[in-house]
Amino acid sequence: MRRVTLADETSVTSTDATDVPLDALRTVLAPLGTVVSAERLTGGMFATSYRVVLDDGVRVIVKTAPTATEKLLTYELDLVRSEAHVYRLAEQHPQLLMPRVLLTDETRSVLPSDALVVSHLDGVPLTDAGFGPADTDPRAARAEHELGAYMARLHTAPGLAWARALTPTDGEHDRPFGYPNAASGLVGRTWTETFTAMVDAVLDDAPRWGVELPADLVRSAVARHRSALADVTQPALVHTDLWAGNLFVDAATGEIVGVIDPERAFWGDPLHEVVGADCHNTGPVNPRVLAGYASVVPGGLDVTSPSARTRLALYRTFLTLILLTEITPRAFDGDWVPGYRAELWRALDVHLAALA
Structure with a gap:
């Protein structure tokens, strides 16, 4: 800068x-x-x-x-x-x-x-705090635990689950799921309807820039697991992008003191939050984050039931499709891009295999 x-x-x-x-x-x-x-x-x-x-x-x-x-x-x-x-x-x-x-x-x-x-927020971005691995640095461990607690507070804050969208729909609560800007068309009466539209939108966007995605395979996976999506009946406000760069911390303690960039937030399944916070993860959800969530919401966030495991794979697939597609219109450039793209394709294979 x-x-x-x-x-x-x-x-x-x-x-x-x-x-x-x-x-x-x-x-x-x-x-x-x-x-x-x-x-x-x-x-x-x-x-x-x-x-x-x-x-x-x-x-x-x-x-x-x-x-x-x-x-x-x-x-x-x-x-x-x-x-x-x-x-x-x-x-x-x-x-x-x-x-x-x-x-x-x-x-x-x-x-x-x-x-x-x-x-202006106090603190420093977690990416710049200089913490070591959470297994050995108590400041990093605290930040991860507090991230989970923060997610829980966001998802349960009174009034946010039914907040009016930016663009009026056909009724205040008729389409409670989806993005704040209803003009995008990505809103719906059920999470199944809304998430399907969100996936379809990315698959339709990609060809505009010559990005080839396994659209038929993805759509088949979403359709096959509609019953898992139907388990989500109440929308929560999901930030969707709680990665370390959007978290401000006290560099001395690891306490989270600020959160930014909710521009991609939507009303949907709280489980999506752990995907957005760790977008390249193909394995278990961070246990410190889950412990933090459980410290606020008794019982914590379900990531182990068959429905939750399926939805987790669906949301990881969705986010990976976005990451693959945006490379071209954003004109990402540099020696890192080929390796980054290859990493995303490997992750997509893992997620689709889990859904198969």
């Missing part, structure tokens, strides 16, 4: 086509104060984010995301609006540790995309 001052009149950084002009940042943030300095934050592969210092010393985070639909998967429509929606829901639940929404600009008149401005 690069820090700049107001002397840089062109943009916050000058080497990336996604950079936001500094004048645009000034305009968007004018209701909150005068921009003193800004730095682009690295680590994300989708959104463009900046840490900005205002003239009163307050730090804020500004986030934008691509809006060109030809580069977006169906579920990625209006993700910044979805993120703001979830943050506002979380404001009633301080235990969810999410930033506060300070300002939104959805006019797309100053910037070509939506802009979201939120409060």
Whole structure:
């Protein structure tokens, strides 16, 4: 990342086509104060984010995301609006540790995309905390246990299970499952209906970029296991992306002090949460995470029943399909890409074999 001052009149950084002009940042943030300095934050592969210092010393985070639909998967429509929606829901639940929404600009008149401005969180991303393995570093072990407890608090927070979607459907609770942006079409009255549509959307998206997926095999697996999906009858708000980069911790203790980036959240099966938090896992769910969950919800999260094992394999398949597809429209580049793609294909084979 690069820090700049107001002397840089062109943009916050000058080497990336996604950079936001500094004048645009000034305009968007004018209701909150005068921009003193800004730095682009690295680590994300989708959104463009900046840490900005205002003239009163307050730090804020500004986030934008691509809006060109030809580069977006169906579920990625209006993700910044979805993120703001979830943050506002979380404001009633301080235990969810999410930033506060300070300002939104959805006019797309100053910037070509939506802009979201939120409060700055304390702590450091878990990816930058310098912890050792959880088996030997009590700080890492604490973070994993607290992650499970956090999942449980999110899934059981009063009022979030039936929160109104961003885009009105045909009734307040008629389609309680799916993504906040009902305009994507990925909402439904049952989890079986909704998850099937979510999988179909990815399989339909992939050919647009020449990505070949085993669509018939995947659709057959989903259809074969509809009864397991039907076991999910009550929606929970699922963050879906609780990996270490989205968790802020106290570097001295491992305590989780903040959580960001719920733009991919949906209302669905809580079991999906452990998949999103460990997206390359093909084996058992992290026992420390499960213990943390059980510390909040008696009985914990079922990952061992036949239905749960089947759904776990379905959700891992779904996420792997997304990861394989997004490589092309995101234009991932570098020597790491072939190995990464091969790893995903190996994982997909494992998940489909479990469903067979």
